[in-house]
Amino acid sequence: MATQHSRSAARIMMAPAVFLLLVWMLVPLCMTLWFSFRNYLPLRGGDLGFAGFNNFTRFVSSSAFWPSVLTTLIIVGGVLLISIVFGVLLAILLDKPMWGQGIVRILVIAPFFVMPTVSALVWKNMFMDPVNGVLAHLWRFFGADPLVWLQDASVFSIILIVSWQWLPFATLILLTAIQSLDSEQLEAAEIDGATPLARFFFISLPHLSRAITIVVLIQTIFVLAVFAEIFVTTGGAFGTRTLTYLIYQRVLESQNIGLGSAGGVYAIILANIVAIFLMRIVGKNLDN
């Protein structure tokens, strides 16, 4: 169908984007790789020479490494779970006839517009603070001892904050998908005597699978890189240190660029494992 002419035109049109991203990927990647083999300590005089695989072995053998990988996966998984389960429920709810639908929709989307730093600050200081936080007051109102969120439920708190920002995004996409669902199909199923639950599992959910895939893909990319939410709230304490945060500690707090860069290489590998895993699922879903 496509002529030779349009093929070459297509290639030319694709070139700028591909070239730019290639540069944007390769330059930092090469520099990271380079630094990861160097003994680079800015506060000790800079580049102190070739380090072999020292940085790589040191980064992995550190007791903080595997827990940080686990934390990363838990946070990504938790946020995905919350935003998809509640996203689907919310989307179905918001699709129903009601008064003031537009306003409710706005209320639900709003958190997506809030800067991660701001939302982390607000949650930490005004909600999760065990003395003056709104949640503490709520707990006390019901006669319970306020929960020290960022200590006793630290990972959950981070998941909560990040989910609060990304649930609206999931809801939006899922809502768009639900609106395109053929209502006649649902009505027909209802007449045939299908229970609401059956209708949901056999008609709505399959219809949403593609949208869910999109949500999983995009949110994984963004949540893997979550940083501000941890930096502001726990600073990595109480088991909330993700791989990204561990790299931050090595690079900026310990000022060991070589070690941090080796961590960066591992993070790229982890991200790609997750990506391949995702693509397996997503790729299939995107094709049809």
Added chain:
Amino acid sequence: MSYTSRFSGGLFGRLSCSASALTLLMTSTGFADSHAQTITIATVNNGDMIRMQGYTDQFTEETGISVEWVTLEENVLRQRVTTDITTNGGQFDIMTIGMYETPIWGAAGWLVPLDGLSEEYNVDDILPAMRGGLSHDGTLYAAPFYGESSMIMYRTDLMEAAGLEMPDAPTWEFIREAAAAMTDRDNDVNGICLRGKAGWGEGGALITAMSNSFGARWFDMDWNAQFDTQPWRDTLTFFNDMMQESGPAGFATNGFNENLSMFQQGLCGMWIDATVAASFVTNEDSTVADSVGFALAPDNGLGRRSNWLWAWALAIPAGTQQQDAAMQFIEWATGTGYIDMVAENEGWANVPPGARISLYENPNYQEVPFAQMTLDSILSADPNNSTVEPTPYVGVQFAAIPEFAGIATEVSQEFSAYYAGQQSVDEALENAQAITNEAMEAAGYR
């Protein structure tokens, strides 16, 4: 080292020459000099610095130099200025740094030595403890804007109700007993509030300063971590037991700010923290302003108290091209003239404390209730001799080596996990030991 001398001797001499020539040229031709004469200052968003920003116009009026402020929260500021100084990024003409960074950066040749300060500035008026902590090899690299130690702030009314009297220099045993006596869980009064929050400048600073009074140290003379020693174990268990008895719930997440707002709300009987907090707990935001007393930080009879020493200071990065203007600003902001100006406009309680001898000799300032105790606290801290046993490092609540911030933040995270009941004291200390030795090995000390 050669890097510094090359820059400060050669390039900087020439630069400042050409800069002044340029200024002359610009003024003589009537060219707007606003661009050449703007300095950029990175600073922390603490109250005293915010106040300084408010007086910038005054400085511009006096000197014709405009100032751009980059005001950042402490952690972000550290990250920002460290990146810039280590890469010679040249983004700032003045950086606000602390007693931890100054000697390290000075030694690396990244800061302009402040040996050309004017006579009028009277560098000898700077408190020796501050001057010493902001110098490397006897050369001053940053001028203190304000200095602090730590001390006990306590509620005189609660102390009286408990039938106790606070000595001027109490022991930890007394503090623990007093805390237990003042605690009133039904009325939400916690006998004592202390920092447990992870971070080398938060809970890390408190526990390190406290460990000094228990005879602990971070490193022995061969840079071996000392967390496997009894004094550290004693420090941690004492701290945790006392806080569990008489501290607020969730103290493991409390830092300076959390404790401050609790104290201001009347939820704390005692609080051991920065001396600058004294002006916050006695100002109009505080519900307990009328009943606050002060005492030296406690000791354990081993000859070392548990107070720290810190200064927020202004330094000039060696990459700047506006060294003269920056120097002028430093003289203006950290000189006695600035103190007089603030005192005149906002009262003596609001002047930046802890930097100058003359301030504490001023009879007007002596009337400020916390002035004397602040001075006594500062004078009782000695960065060169902070531990019972000898150490290879300088610093009270830190060790002035580049690796410390990273290590201590991770170590304090282990401690916080212990306070939160997520691991035992032995696990916390073992982990701390491993983290420290690992990092010291990576840095080539061991």
Added chain:
Amino acid sequence: MARAVTSQRKALNTVVAWSIGLLIFFPILWTILTSFKSEAEAIANPPVFMFFDWTLENYSVVLERSNYMRFLTNSVIIAGGSTLLGVLIAVPAAWSMAFVPSRRTKDILLWMLSTKMLPAVGVLYPIYLLCIRLGVLDNRAALVVILMLINLPIIVWMLYTYFREIPGEILEAARMDGATLKDEILYVLTPMAIPGIASTLLLNFILAWNEAFWTLNLTSVDAAPLTAFIASYSSPEGLFFAKLSAASTMAIAPILILGWFSQKQLVRGLTFGAVK
């Protein structure tokens, strides 16, 4: 009878949806309310909801202390510039991927997305050094380019999914009528892709506006956007909830208002090809 049930259901839906909506919105509402309190009232126990002395003091303090307009302008320029530039580069790429697909198209797309997975912290020093070398620290144009690159994969992908929904027959019909490639893009494709492009613009504007790592670390004065503005109000010594709330409200208000006005557009366009 059936009608009554429907309206009962509708009422129930309304109540449930509004409660959940308000619950999700509450943190923002609380921030806005707190911004009108005094610092003491901001930590009052029990907390005060509506009945306090409303004050604009926090806003006047913030406005006096910081050059809000400069931060705002920078945010608009950086977020807007990077989004526009990104779309300009992405439209041709997405077009060719959607209409002249090759065996490698899918791989290229997935590869583009994978570039987003490089952890930013790990490359702070390399990028910082590079910016020094090129003399573009604290430079708005540099940030426009960097944020464009960060969001380019998402932009390409979003546009690609829209373009794919445009039936190829229409293009072929246009080609039969003698339309050139340029005409095809300008007069046939673009009008059909407008909703998609609009929501792509919006989404990426939001993402760029909220980007807080590079915008904070590569700027000082001239290019500092609202993320840096926020960093000067978070956790100082002393009480700060009210002032932080005021600063936060000021930082999120523009984007919140934009988002609300364009909500319909965003909902319509955010399909990512998920709607058939």
